[in-house]
Amino acid sequence: MGYNLSGKRVWVTGHRGMVGSAVLRALARRGDLEPLTATHAALDLRDRDAVWRWMAQSRPQAVFAIAARLGGIMAHAAMPADFLYDNLMMQANVIHAAHSFGVEKLVFIGSSSAYPKLAAQPLREDSLLTGALEPADEWYAIAKIAGVKLCQAYRRQYGSDFICAMPANVYGPHDNFDLRSGHALPVILRRFHEATERGADAVTLWGTGRPRREFTHADDLADALIFLMQAYSDAAPINVGAGVDTEIRELAAIMREVTGFRGGIVYDTGKPDGPARKLLDSSRLRALGWTPKIALRDGVASLYRWYLENLASVRGAGCAGG
Amino acid sequence: MARYDLAGKRVWVTGHGGLVGSAIARALAARGDVDIVTATRAELDLRDQAAVGRWMARVKPQAVFLGAAKVGGILAYDARPAEFLYDNLMIEANVIHAAHLHDVEKLLFLASGCMYPKFAAQPIHADSLLTGPLEPTNQWYAVAKIAGLKLCQAYRRQYGRDYIVTVPNNLYGPNDSFDLDNGHVLPSLLGKFHEAKLNSAATVTLWGTGTPRREFMHVDDMADALIFIMEHYSEAPQINAGSGRDVEIRELAAVIQDVTGFDGRIVYDGSKPDGPPRKLLDSSRLLALGWQPKVPLREGVAALYRWYLQNAADVRGRAAA
16 A cells, blocks of 8 residues: 655645645645645636546646535525535546546545434444435535545546545634534634624524534644545545544533633524534544544634634625624 | 426437337327437437537427436446446436526436335335445446436425436336346346247356346336326425336246247356345335336237347347347
8 A cells, every 4th residue: 555645746626625725735834746726717627628628737646636515504405406516526527537537546525424314423434325314414415425436436447546535524724604604613603703792792503502523623634634645545435533522512612712702602492403413433544543633622722813814805704804 | 286298398308219218209209299309429428518518508408308327237337337427427417407507397317226225125115215225236326326316306406496306117128238248137138048049058047046026117118107207296206116016037037938939947147146135116106196007027028029039130239140
């Protein structure tokens, strides 16, 4: 096994997103390879012919297939066709073109939402397709399942060294803070920030606050993805998680402290909770020798600093910054 | 339920050279009140996103039968998983997305019985989708079909599109693939028996144990059901369309032996994969809407054999007899 990235031309798709930008930063720090990127304006990954042309011209040797259309529960429920179609096309175009142009190694980023809603926790890789999906994000989940199966199919038919990494809730710089389409952690952080600015009495959060989630910092994930590209070569997807889960209420307490908010916390139980618990069993990754480095409190504190520094340009936060 | 009347519509039958598509085109032509549009593979590669978009913009169909698919048998799925998954994903996504962009009024996507879990309770109800592991041998094809089903549901939900999904079971009829490696069970068996008869062989060897039970439907029944469903069904869940009766492979072999007049012995090669033990769809929903199959298995097999004899030189997967 063992694939060495040194000296390779490495394409990072979705490099402006949270995970892609983290991978790009980590690759740049190594300094021993040539990262390749294409902005959305330069290359629409849903466009088969454009992806083909780009691949023919850029000839990457390794690909981090990270680009995806992402959203929160409400966004998935409101725009199922966009999430399903866009993600299916992006991944199929990149994976098929990677095969066609002889890419040596590809890491596809799946998602823990591809696992069944009621799968035993912590979630093992072999629970894939053993039961019903969470309906709230099944559209995204189906796309990710198809992506996992594409990687396995090209490996099986052509011997392509394409692997799948399955992260859980990832957070970090360039996260989506949009109140409607964003992820739980950045959205909650923003609510606390805005409540603090307004001197509000209370912050209202969706759901009961009881669901447990595993939060993995994007820099940890990027580190793990680069590790896996070099150390893992198997058809089975591999989980990438921090290994601990936290109740939303606990997370809220950390946020309250980090933002300095002095009011109360109210839970709007009329809003959906999503799955009760989502913790990945990342023991296979641990056994390969990788461990996370960023504790949740440190990660949230650094994300808050990043948010304050980037208020004007943060995704979904608007110009005024609340 | 809102009825959709096909009369006077421009109807695109995808895959019209194939087993199902050709049957739909025949049935629509027999009606005589619709404008059937088709494109050969040379004219339009359905995997080509831009080409599908251009074709749809130019032809502007009002209704689409999306039966086109890359299909094979158990060994073919096992040997070429990437082709079966990628090609089918692209065919579905391109046609369904372009249908939405160009305001196709009604689209019927033909899924597959293999998208249900391997151990789904029999007969298989629509609700069993995604409740358990797939049959590994054809999971690539199954995942593509599940994605197509979800695309139809997603465009219905987000854009109010009247795109529906029908699940057939094993189909047989004219224009099927008789290829011994890549074909379907029934035509493969028919081809084997015919060849054995011509060669005066002492035995015919069949794959597996012969004990799996399968539901077969003649493709003319399927076409009739699909047209009925397009006009009478408009809901998000997929609707099963089976004949309602399953037979053991051994029973089927006896029918084929009889029809072809082969007088040797049948041997089962238990080292070859069987596939799922039983696959019978619960088609009660379709029957409740008022549709009934019309072609009994024995008559269907006899008709297929007559067609095979008349067309043997042109049959897919078989050199001139």
